[in-house]
Amino acid sequence: MHDVDEPATVPGGGLVRLRLRIAYDGTALHGWARQPAQRTVQGDLEAALQTVLRCPVELTVAGRTDAGVHATGQVAHTDVPREAWDAQRDRLVRRLRGVLPLDIAVPAVGEAPDDFDARFGALRRHYVYRLADADSGPPPLRRADTVGWPRRLDVDAMHLAAGLLLGEHDFAAYCRRREGATTIRTLLGLSVERNGDLVRVRASADAFCHSMVRSLVGALLAVGEGRRPPEWPAGLLPRTERASEVLVAPAGGLTLVAVDYPPDAELAARAQVTRARRD
Template identity: 75%
Template sequence: MQADLEEGLARVLRVPVSLTVAGRTDAGVHATGQVAHADLQRPVWEEQRGKLVRRLRGVLPRDIAVRAVREVPFDFDARFSALARHYVYRLTDVDAGPDPLRRADTVGWPRRLDADAMAAAAAPLVGLHDFAAFCRRREGATTIRTLLDLRVTREGDLVRVHASADAFCHSMVRSLVGALTAVGESRRTADWPAALLRSSERSSEVPVVPPGGLTLLRVDYPPDDELAARAEVTRAVRPT
């Protein structure tokens, strides 16, 4: 998606464009609330600002839509200024599988899920923890995160896992959901996911669910006068 959007912007603006995005999602993951920024020369921006959304619609692939563009303060950084990122993972355990109109963003689960047990397992994971067991480690990157919310809800045959954090490490949400589904299938007890927080390495026992059920819903930012301070805090290495 990022490469396609950069190419589309370059075609419309007639200058090379490099984007910084709020969250780099795995292939197959959706985003309805992705945020990105680019640094542009003032004359380029002024020439296109009123018609950029419409012109991008004509050059972007059909599965990418830019809803709005606006000028932001110099201190804004789509990635480092973010306060929180909010995701939802959608599963259905109905025998027929997902509704045909929702097959792109809902995973058909082959076994029945106990959403109450999943919710009980999710609650102790909220807070500041080392999520190494749930992350694909990257050189020099910390796996310590503040999980702000992890909830499981059921509405009929649809199970939703809502996850919010200051930031997520690689494959963390899909791994958290994978651990919760193991509880939901009664293959693991409700205290198993929290017990994994004691691990300092990625756990091979944690399944990673398919990417298609995951959607980035929203990214939160502070007021304009707090952007620089937030970016400085985020860039700092979290304590180990």
């Protein structure tokens, strides 16, 4: 789960560690990670923080979401000079609202323990994927975060298939490989529920690899449409390469809704365990 291009930050030298809660509509954004000549959450947010705090800012995030993916419960941390934080602590959220674009918000910023690491300290990440299979499509006011599906879905079959995927597995069949990154994950929760014409897929894991949630949803959609039996998604787990027959569901239906962390006294131990690459 450790990517070599994102080392852990180390507090000290008069710095204070800040924890940020972040929300965004990913429709017009090219994912979390900063990219040249592209709008990204990290790029816009770091620029806003640097404007307000008047110091360099580099964020470490809990989950690097893809282009088009949304968040209501994203978490990041950064280390800034104590004097910069003290000068803005009571008005930082309000001032960020004034300089951030309308599709990014920071509902909360607070001082965190030195051992807090938004990425490596996380216990669980929770996502929700929203689909509407009504003939009329998704509700107009939810069109940004709900995918309209053209065929009616068998939610009971999808839920049965989801349960067979739980546990620790090598999810290579459902991941886009990244150099030096493992595809072994512990899927702690995967469920499918219907509320009228709205279908929600909820996914929770210690971490997710690149495109994993959208690929899992794609496999479940094949079951929901009756094109594959409920046993098919779990039957792909022995594969060592991505399964080309698995649809990657559209990004717009996916939202990172929460990230869980241990108590402060256990933060350092959790980060150490997470950084140790799994075999």
